[in-house]
Amino acid sequence: MLIGGIEAGGTKFVCAVGDENGKVLDKVSFPTGDPDATLAEAKAFFDQHDITALGVGTFGPVDLNRHSDTYGNILNTPKTKWRNYPLLKKFQADYSVPVYLDTDVNAACLGEYNYGVSRGVDSCLYITVGTGIGAGLVQDGKVFQGRNHSEMGHILVQKHEEDPFEGACPSHGSCIEGLASGTAIEKRYSKKGIELVDNEKVWEIEAYYLAQAIMNYFVVLQPEKIILGGGVMKQEKLYSMIRQQFMELLNGYLQVENVNELIVAPSLEDEQGVLGAIALCE
Template sequence: MLVGAIEAGGTKFVCAVSDEQLEIKERVSIPTTTPEETMKAVFAFFDQYELSAIGIGSFGPIDVNPQSETYGYITSTPKVAWQNYPFLLKVKERYNIPVGWTTDVNAAAYGEIKKGAARGKSSCIYITVGTGIGGGVVIDNHVIHGYGHPELGHILVRRHPEDEYAGTCPFHGDCLEGLAAGPAIEKRFGLKGQELDESHTAWDIEAYYLAQAMMNYTLVLSPEMIVLGGGVMKQAQLFPLIYKHYEQLMNGYVATPKLESYIVPCGLKDNAGITGCLLLALDEWHKTN
């Protein structure tokens, strides 16, 4: 049996085909341009295979409410060409097979709890910090959806005492994403994060915002582990700074595991999302067989 996966990102679509043991047979990267161009290439890739199911983890916001008229759509994305695009419907029209549908970060969270850093846990949060900030939540080994899906990157945070930057988020200005995503670092200091020295004040400011987010996620959801991925989190010096600010902010209010084993780097690296999508595809196949 073969299953397919689509990790749909704002910059590229990663598509893969694997067997039931998650051994990948082929994997491609397709630029995210227009829906017509991108999906033509996606379909050309999957048309080569006889698939039993597909799992999709998409950039968003997306509609995950099965009762909604726009279920399966990409909705109010800043990528104008993809606004109100019926992603799930187009895939189902092409392939009459079960299709799993969630956000890219939910898929990554699912990958991490099944095969990555949170393996063996029953709950985790996955946060990606890169061009934007997004988060996925798994509770009792189930990806969390409600009326919509979690948007953990757009929570409000206290401003760092030394930070006067207005924020990059087009919707909220100085929400977490607006203050701590990669573009905010670059616009605040005039250099990309990877060009800044490890001792630069940027990292303390960044850690202050991320620690507030980790505290809020702990207080609201009490996950067994928080996994951090994305390009910004490849700066390893951030983790000790996050632990420092987290301890100061939490001030002993609730107990957590030792922070080094509670707020951790992504175990699957750049494969978390595609792994989660493959697992979602297998889940969908098992639901109907």
């Protein structure tokens, strides 16, 4: 049985087919362009395979409220050609199989829960730190969703005393996305993170903000694993810095037996998104 999966990112689409055991059998990726061209390229790939279902983890914001008139639509995204695009309806029209839709970060979380570093635990939180910041929670094999999908990238955090930057989020300024995303780093320093590798103050401030957010998530949700992915986390030294500041902020209030096993990197070599999309169909 072949299952299709799409990691529909704001920068690139990754399309894959795999089986129910989490084995990817074929995969292709291409830049995210306008909707018609991008989805036509995806369909050309899946037309080569006899899939029985399709799972999609998409960039957002996306309407996941099943009672909404715009359920399955991309909402107020900065990608103007995708704004208000009826993504789910388009997939349902193009494919004669069941289609399952969720956010890209929820799919990544489910991929790591089923096949990766969180396999064997009851709950895990996946945080992506890239152009934006988002997070998804899986509990007992189910992706958490309230009225709509969570927007954990927009929690408020305390400013670092040496950071005059007002924040990059157009709605909230100094939320965690506005202060710690890749976009925030570039706007604060007028350089991309990759150009700031040796500037320790950059990563000290970055770790300070991310540790605050993780502490907030941890005391509320109590996940057994917290996975940090996304382009910013390619700076591997951040993991130890975040762990140290997280423990300092927690200040012994809750027991953490091994912070190195609590806060971890993804383990699926950038396939967690498509594997999670496939897992949405189970």
